[in-house]
Amino acid sequence: MKVRVKLFGILGQRFPGYHHEQGMEVEIPDGARVKDLLAHLEILKSFGGVVAVEGKLLAEDARLENGAEVNIFQSVFGG
Amino acid sequence: MKFLKVDMSTKSVNVEDVPQEYMGLGGRGLTSIMINAEVPATCDPLGPENKLIVAPGVLSGTSLVNTSRVSIGAKSPLTGTIKESNAGGTVAAALGHLGITAIIFENQAPDGELYIFRIDENGDASLITAQEYKGMGTYALSEKLLETYGEKSSVLCIGPAGEQKLTAASIQTTDVDGRPCRAAGRGGLGAVMGSKGLKAIVVDQRGKSADAIADPEAFKEAAKAFAKAVKEHPFTGQMLPALGTAGMVAPVNSMGAFPTLNATQGVMEGWEKISGEALAKVIQERGGNPSHMGCAQCIVHCSNEFVDKAGKYVTSSLEYETIWSMGGMTGIDDFDTIAQLDRLCDDIGVDTMDTGVAVAVAMDAGYKNFGDGEAAIEMVEEIGKGTEFGKILGNGAAAIGKHFNHKRVPVVKGQAIAAYDPRAMQGNAVTYATSPMGADHTAGNVVGEYMSRALDPLKPEGQVEASRNTQIAMASVDCTGLCLLASFALTTPEGAEAFLKAMNAKFGTQMGPDDIPALGIRVLKEELDFNRRAGFTAADDRLPQFFYEEALPPHNKVVLISDEEMDSTFDF
Numbered sequence: 187m188k189v190r191v192k193l194f195g196i197l198g199q200r201f202p203g204y205h206h207e208q209g210m211e212v213e214i215p216d217g218a219r220v221k222d223l224l225a226h227l228e229i230l231k232s233f234g235g236v237v238a239v240e241g242k243l244l245a246e247d248a249r250l251e252n253g254a255e256v257n258i259f260q261s262v263f264g265g
Numbered sequence: 266m267k268f269l270k271v272d273m274s275t276k277s278v279n280v281e282d283v284p285q286e287y288m289g290l291g292g293r294g295l296t297s298i299m300i301n302a303e304v305p306a307t308c309d310p311l312g313p314e315n316k317l318i319v320a321p322g323v324l325s326g327t328s329l330v331n332t333s334r335v336s337i338g339a340k341s342p343l344t345g346t347i348k349e350s351n352a353g354g355t356v357a358a359a360l361g362h363l364g365i366t367a368i369i370f371e372n373q374a375p376d377g378e379l380y381i382f383r384i385d386e387n388g389d390a391s392l393i394t395a396q397e398y399k400g401m402g403t404y405a406l407s408e409k410l411l412e413t414y415g416e417k418s419s420v421l422c423i424g425p426a427g428e429q430k431l432t433a434a435s436i437q438t439t440d441v442d443g444r445p446c447r448a449a450g451r452g453g454l455g456a457v458m459g460s461k462g463l464k465a466i467v468v469d470q471r472g473k474s475a476d477a478i479a480d481p482e483a484f485k486e487a488a489k490a491f492a493k494a495v496k497e498h499p500f501t502g503q504m505l506p507a508l509g510t511a512g513m514v515a516p517v518n519s520m521g522a523f524p525t526l527n528a529t530q531g532v533m534e535g536w537e538k539i540s541g542e543a544l545a546k547v548i549q550e551r552g553g554n555p556s557h558m559g560c561a562q563c564i565v566h567c568s569n570e571f572v573d574k575a576g577k578y579v580t581s582s583l584e585y586e587t588i589w590s591m592g593g594m595t596g597i598d599d600f601d602t603i604a605q606l607d608r609l610c611d612d613i614g615v616d617t618m619d620t621g622v623a624v625a626v627a628m629d630a631g632y633k634n635f636g637d638g639e640a641a642i643e644m645v646e647e648i649g650k651g652t653e654f655g656k657i658l659g660n661g662a663a664a665i666g667k668h669f670n671h672k673r674v675p676v677v678k679g680q681a682i683a684a685y686d687p688r689a690m691q692g693n694a695v696t697y698a699t700s701p702m703g704a705d706h707t708a709g710n711v712v713g714e715y716m717s718r719a720l721d722p723l724k725p726e727g728q729v730e731a732s733r734n735t736q737i738a739m740a741s742v743d744c745t746g747l748c749l750l751a752s753f754a755l756t757t758p759e760g761a762e763a764f765l766k767a768m769n770a771k772f773g774t775q776m777g778p779d780d781i782p783a784l785g786i787r788v789l790k791e792e793l794d795f796n797r798r799a800g801f802t803a804a805d806d807r808l809p810q811f812f813y814e815e816a817l818p819p820h821n822k823v824v825l826i827s828d829e830e831m832d833s834t835f836d837f
Contacts (some may be wrong), residue, residue: 194542195504196516204544234499234718241521241532241819244342245718257519263500263753264706265508265585265684 187214189223192225194259197229214250221246223256235263266366266476269390271382273461274313274372278390283366289772291323291745293349294788295367296338300347301791306798310342310453311430311460316771317370317472319360319421319466322746326361327474329488329767330495330752333357333560334448335421335438336629336743340799343432343453343619343661344678344703345574349706349743350449353560354438356419358466358744362387374462379428383414395464400425402649403437403445406465411443414467420445422465424614424651428457431659431725432679433619434459437611438557440568446581447559450616451679451705453661479773487766494760495564495751505567505750506556511541515685520715520722520821522689525627527622528675531689531817538587538629539597544569547600552576565751571604580608586706589684590621594795595628595641602638606645613649615659620645622662622681632667673811676802678703685712686825687808688817690722693731694824699834701792701808703837707749709736713756725825733834740792741785786837793835803832 192209193201214226216234220237224246229235237244238257250256266283283423286302287295295775296318308314316384324332335357341348360368369687374380379395398406403424405553410420426804434455437445496502504512511621513535517523530575537543546556551572559568561728568582583604592598597795610617613768623639627633633640647655662681666674677683680703692711700708711731714720720727742752745768754760761778812824 194519194540195512196507219369222376232499234436234716238519239515241519243520243715243718243722252578256516259516259519260499260512261713261716262513262516263711263716263756264749265513 188213189219189250189252189254189256191227191256194257197235197258197260216252218250219246220244220248220250223250229258236261248251267364267366268366270391270616271368272372273368273370273374273463275382276392277721278392281339284361289323291325291366291744292320292484292782293338293351293740293748294335294336295320296336297347297792298338299369299712299786300338301795304340307800308340310345311456311786315340315372315457315460315619317454317457317461317463318367320367320378321357321521322361323359323744324707324767324771325746327478327488327771328485329750330492330562330564331560333562334743334746334748335450337436339454340454340565341454342430342456342493344680344800346701346703347792348454348680348702349451350451351743352436352438352449354440354447355561356438358561359468359470359472359596362470362475364474364476368466368606370461370463373460378462379464380462380467381410381467381825382463383717384468384469386471386473388474388484395692398464402426403614406754407439407443407445408573410467411463415469415545416443417470418472419468420465423455423458425651426614426659427459429651429656429659430456430459431615431648431656432664433659433661434614435614435616435621440581441561445749446611447614448611450618450795452702455614466542469708478771480770484767484770487763487770490763491754491760491767491775492564494757494763495754496643497581498754498757498760500753501565508541508545509555509582511544511583513585513812514540514588515542516716516761517685517712520689522686522722523589523684524675525592526596526635527625527671527673528686528817531686533593533821535598539592539603540602540772542700544583544600548572557581560748561677563748563785565748565776567750571600573601577802579604580611583607586684587617587621590618591641591811593620593684595627596635597638597641598636602642605642608644609645609649616649616661618683619661619681620648620658621683622675623658623665626662626665626671626674627658630671632669659812674809676704677808678805680704687812688819688822689820690715691725692720692722692728692731692827694808694812694826695728695831695834696736698808698831699732700736701796703790707739709739713753723820723822728826729830729834736789737782737783737785740788741781744784748756789835794832
């Protein structure tokens with residue numbers, strides 16, 4: 187399945203050619219979970235990868251759906 | 266370790282050793298404990314009985330990184346509660362270098378008189394008449410003061426709003442480049458300063474009489490380890506230097522928790538136009554600086570210098586909270602307008618948060634249309650001009666809400682909320698409602714718990730405990746001079762250990778990990794005691810009714826924390 191990923195913070199810098207306005211399409215196995223997507227993108231937990239879909243933060247074990255618009259950002263603590 | 270006590274009525278300045286009961290205290294701990302002990306809780310905040318206390322943190326002026334927060338305390342004319350508001354810049358380090366634990370301003374100058382309080386490099390202090398600066402904006406004032414007293418000076422000052430004693434007036438302070446763009450913004454402390462007849466405090470940065478460090482070698486080692494922890498933390502070492510606090514726009518919108526159009530929506534349509542990513546790009550393209558050092562001793566560099574299309578400096582630093590209050594809340598989605606509003610607020614000397622929320626409430630009440638940037642600028646300019654409407658707006662969101670008899674006024678104890686909607690972050694509902702300071706995100710922001718998925722932001726369970734713990738932690742951190750942002754390095758074992766070692770090396774103590782929160786609990790208890798004696802009860806620890814009744818899209822939630830749960834927040 188395919189999901190559209192937008193990367194925030196400095197995550198985009200890790201992917202040469204990434205255009206923030208468009209985001210990028212990522213192909214992952216059907217039924218993949220959040221942790222599978224992060225592993226596929228090599229975003230380590232220690233780097234603080236947080237995934238949100240439709241305004242909700244997802245747990246690592248949450249399943250993603252085909253065509254989902256996925257925002258990934260670094261963990262933040264306040265501003 | 267000395268106090269400078271300034272009597273504004275007699276114009277006398279007394280230097281005193283720090284009394285035993287205040288030994289070892291600094292920052293918020295000192296301001297709050299002293300206010301509770303010495304300021305009558307029921308006094309008029311703008312009357313002679315109130316005191317204005319300026320206190321660097323206990324570590325300010327040392328070599329420990331990011332310890333340049335100065336706490337300013339008084340009874341607040343905005344909330345009627347005890348208040349501590351802290352700011353960055355250079356003045357905390359300058360006071361630390363002079364071994365000054367606090368400056369305490371008492372009584373008031375006669376009406377119409379205006380003074381500057383100056384401390385030279387030897388620590389000698391004096392009051393100087395400042396009639397020629399009456400009505401001056403903080404930018405022109407700071408430039409004049411630095412010309413007069415030398416570039417190696419730190420300035421704390423008020424603009425026209427503080428002189429008018431408006432209850433959203435800020436105290437501005439200069440950054441490392443001498444610009445008055447850092448603010449102790451919250452709670453109307455600029456009005457207290459104005460009520461004293463004090464226009465500015467100027468402190469020479471070249472002092473060489475800092476308090477001794479008990480174990481300098483151990484301190485040096487701990488400071489090195491702490492700096493490493495700050496640099497290695499993904500938030501303080503990577504994201505903040507790249508995007509600043511504006512990097513919060515994406516995650517908070519992605520969680521549906523960005524109060525938009527006067528808190529009627531949780532996601533701003535087109536928020537990517539005012540995201541941290543977009544801000545860094547615009548600043549870079551125009552030749553500004555997206556990763557600027559704003560405060561002494563800072564290694565995070567979360568500040569930025571926003572420039573206009575011609576590359577000319579407009580403001581520093583364009584922060585998340587201002588982007589939200591002047592952008593998200595008002596529906597204004599262009600940086601040039603938001604930056605101009607930020608500059609205006611800094612120059613007039615008003616809190617960008619309360620002022621932005623006040624503009625949004627006025628728009629929601631139908632006074633102007635949401636998204637009308639020109640109207641927002643004209644409204645804020647009226648504060649500086651001292652028009653009747655400007656006076657209402659400059660008294661903050663609560664005052665403008667009363668003026669329009671509007672039903673949706675997002676304030677607690679008279680102070681505007683911050684950029685986290687309490688319906689989509691239930692823990693921040695607890696903090697807004699119960700903080701002794703009124704609605705205040707820096708008093709205990711729970712967002713980090715949600716990011717780590719330790720807590721579901723939309724459910725009531727666990728929120729009171731999370732708020733309690735963060736409020737205790739922040740009350741402790743605010744005593745030290747450590748910047749809130751750098752304090753997130755304390756969430757790593759290495760950072761926490763290094764910081765504790767630095768504290769012990771500074772004081773020659775053997776504090777353990779539990780002693781730091783114990784300090785926070787002590788401070789909160791003193792603050793709550795003051796508020797209770799000022800007449801506040803549990804009934805004041807509530808959010809405005811609309812937060813319990815109007816569901817916030819996209820999650821369509823209201824605040825779910827019961828009154829009983831709210832009232833258990835400070836069961837310690």
